[in-house]
Amino acid sequence: MLELTRTVRFCLDEAADPSIWASAKDNTYSAWPAMRGLGRYYEISVTCRGEADPQTGYFLNIKHIDEAVREYALPDLAGLLTGPTPASAIPMGELMQRMVNQLYEPLRDTVAELTLHLTPRYALSIRSDDMEHVIVRQQYEFSAAHRLHVPELSDAENREVFGKCNNPAGHGHNYRLEVAVRAPIDPGGRVLDVDELDQTVARHVIDKLDHKHLNHDVPAFKDLNPSVEHISQVIWQMLASAVGPLGPAEGAVVLEEVRVWETEKTVCTYRGPGDGISNC
Ligand SMILES: Nc1nc2c(c(=O)[nH]1)N=C([C@H](O)[C@H](O)COP(=O)(O)OP(=O)(O)OP(=O)(O)O)CN2
């Protein structure tokens, strides 16, 4: 069993003409339908699960996924833009459920997950085996200094292991953080507002780490080397119970994943102590 994920790029505006969508020319960053005026740009990623054909090596032709998204999911989205409901009041959980259902048959019941990228750093995902929840994924930034150093090792050993990152004066990074929480879809079809998550992350993480020297200013790193692995785990600890009060009832919103980019080339993913998976 394998998973294939395809991202479809498109722009929508009030004058969107569904008849041109099916004749999609390309899937470049100019998207199709292409941007006109102040049209809105979105991306949908569809993850399908199945087996590859032994001869072609294909599980699904990616063009088939493009066509299915453009033909069956876009009309609904475009209709919402021209409908009576203000954009801010659209029940996003219900919309996510509908999109999975719209794609299920055209993609031969293979849809495992669908992600709607609302901005380059904010996305909603839904899994076909858990249609009562949406994963809210949002990114944040903080700048911090740190020194990689372990007191139990000699100075020479520290220099050997950590190299220039052991510089006594420290050095800095512009860290990028992605937080993913699993939130229930309420009876009205809505999900957690992302600004609620923003406020929690700001209070429990960003305010504590931004423009700080991690080794000196952050108690969690008093006896813990501030590697990106440890930073991800510390942020998990800061957030795991803090997201509990979000949403309709205590504990309804659950932390799914913390990802920390130390640089564009290095990212650590932590999914909690019980998961057994952390990818750095
Ligand atoms: N497993 C880890 N290895 C390293 C970590 C870490 O947190 N976990 N951190 C560092 C440094 O703090 C720094 O982030 C990396 O600096 P550098 O070695 O310069 O790596 P860059 O990717 O920024 O640049 P290149 O010189 O192109 O490699 C080191 N290791």
Ligand SMILES: [Zn+2]
């Ligand atoms: Zn560093």
